[in-house]
Amino acid sequence: MEFEIQSLLDKLQDVNDAMSRCAASTAPTVSVTQKLARHRDILHEFAQEFRRTKGNLSSIREHADLLSSVRDDITESKATGGMSPRVHLLRERASIHGSINQIDEVIGQAQSTRVALSNQRALFGDVQGKVKQLGEKFPVIRGLLGAIKRKKSKDTIILSAVIAACTIFLIIYWLSK
Structure with missing residues (x-):
């Protein structure tokens, strides 16, 4: 037919x-x-x-x-x-096939994440370049960018101090037990 x-x-x-x-x-x-x-x-x-x-x-x-x-x-x-050896082989084959499918899915997700991150990186790079150009052209914006950098470094120092204090307290608590 x-x-x-x-x-x-x-x-x-x-x-x-x-x-x-x-x-x-x-x-x-x-x-x-x-x-x-x-x-x-x-x-x-x-x-x-x-x-x-x-x-x-x-x-x-x-x-x-x-x-x-x-x-x-x-x-x-x-x-x-x-159980016959053939049944064992069929089960192993099915297990391997399932693992391969899962690996393919994980690799696909990783590749899509990499593409998304590289797109974000390019976007942030473009934005940073444009902000830098604006800062060079306008002194007020340059001053604002400097203030933002100082605030960012201050926040980084405070966050680092908090993390260090928490780590020290955690170590003291762990040693006192």
């Missing part, structure tokens, strides 16, 4: 090609061009549906084969009283 449908799709492709050649030899009108486009679209839809159905049937066959082999393995396992 698959070969029959494939041959019919090939014939439909040949008919579409012949219609295109015939339309090209005469003066093509808008309606003829639209009809040819519609026929090509129909052929494309049929071909896509055929490929999708063919893929689904292939997937169903593989699933049925897997289930039958699993049933055979279960029957064999019950008959021997233990």
